[in-house]
Amino acid sequence: MTVALKKPHKSARKPKGDGHLRRGEILAAAEKIFIAEGYAGATIRKIADAVGVSSTALYMHFRDKDQILLEISDDAIGQLLAVNVDIAHRPIDAVARVKLMLEAYMRFALDNPNTYQLVFCGSRDVISKEKQAATAELGDRCFAEFSGPIHEIAAAGRLRTGSGDSAAQVLWAACHGLVALLITMPDRNWAPREELMKVTLEGLLHGLVTD
Amino acid sequence: MTVALKKPHKSARKPKGDGHLRRGEILAAAEKIFIAEGYAGATIRKIADAVGVSSTALYMHFRDKDQILLEISDDAIGQLLAVNVDIAHRPIDAVARVKLMLEAYMRFALDNPNTYQLVFCGSRDVISKEKQAATAELGDRCFAEFSGPIHEIAAAGRLRTGSGDSAAQVLWAACHGLVALLITMPDRNWAPREELMKVTLEGLLHGLVTD
């Protein structure tokens, strides 16, 4: 077992990751840890250990820790964007599209709490803002897809108060608030999640949109 | 300058804070830094330097860093609670009381962004939950004051959907979401804050409460 068959004399070293598959290994390991233990728990050293490589090696493939986790998050948010685009193209009422998108948004947040926190709850301390560029752009495109139908509704004169802009932002914020609280305070006496989502959506849409 | 008049031979040492005023000094210095630079920026060492004392000294008066910052936050939240109690006793319609409380809540968050983030956005990583005991209890009492008038409304059969519990949680969450986003993403193209708050409140109340 201590015999290294074809390795001359430096044994413990992990063979070079041919092609760029090492990068993928790192992302996979990082994702597992990040999902399980969150931003603070996903240490550079822990990720490196999981891959079986020195911590310095990660810097061969990524600028810094945030780039790793943001790249993971990009993946997840890309899926959310795809869902939004899909919904945007369905031939149904604008209000129905809005509702579906917000439901998908909240489900995404609850399914990917750590990613959600990283991207949407990151205090300005934690991530230095320029790094987020790509991720932020994805988030923007999600929001753009979402605000499309809202502006349809506004253009049709069906908005009871506020502009299309403020309505879109308020709807987003309300859903964000709900999932953010559910994620950060999971032990509170919450009403059933389905009911909270339903009351949020029906309440706000009924309050903002005339039919 | 190098001569210490009455200090025999150990010069640089700061005289003992008689009574318990050293504790107050620490809290004051910590608050200033915390407000200016947030949770991560308020380092034990920085606080100690500001007081003119070694970092170890802080541990004489506080169990750990979180206890210092949470104690500061308790103060702020105590004020919010006082406001809520005051509003709760006014002889006006329950819906009006709800509206006033939520407005006060959002204003509080925007005026004390770092405290707000520490208490209401703290990821479960950051603060270990038991430490929060006192602060959490204050927050609970705020919520209790707030859910009082909501249950009045529910008891009067004026709720369009959901129970009193879910309505209270949804209203809170919507306001939380708005201020949380405004705080963490201050550079976005937000509609004017006053309008966002107005649309959130009027939209949700109109959607949830029948008159």
Added chain:
DNA sequence: ATCCGACACTAAACGGGAATCACCCAAACG
């Protein structure tokens, strides 16, 4: 065949965080 440069990788170190340790001094009390 041999050299060479590029590359993936490593061990060790740095600076800075929170927290702890083993002391130390001055005043208060007897």
Added chain:
DNA sequence: CGTTTGGGTGATTCCCGTTTAGTGTCGGAT
């Protein structure tokens, strides 16, 4: 006078993200 005691300290521990300097290996060009 001790002696106790409690606020104070410098050095240390441990972990973090990141950097530095060096090392082994591979793919060509000579």
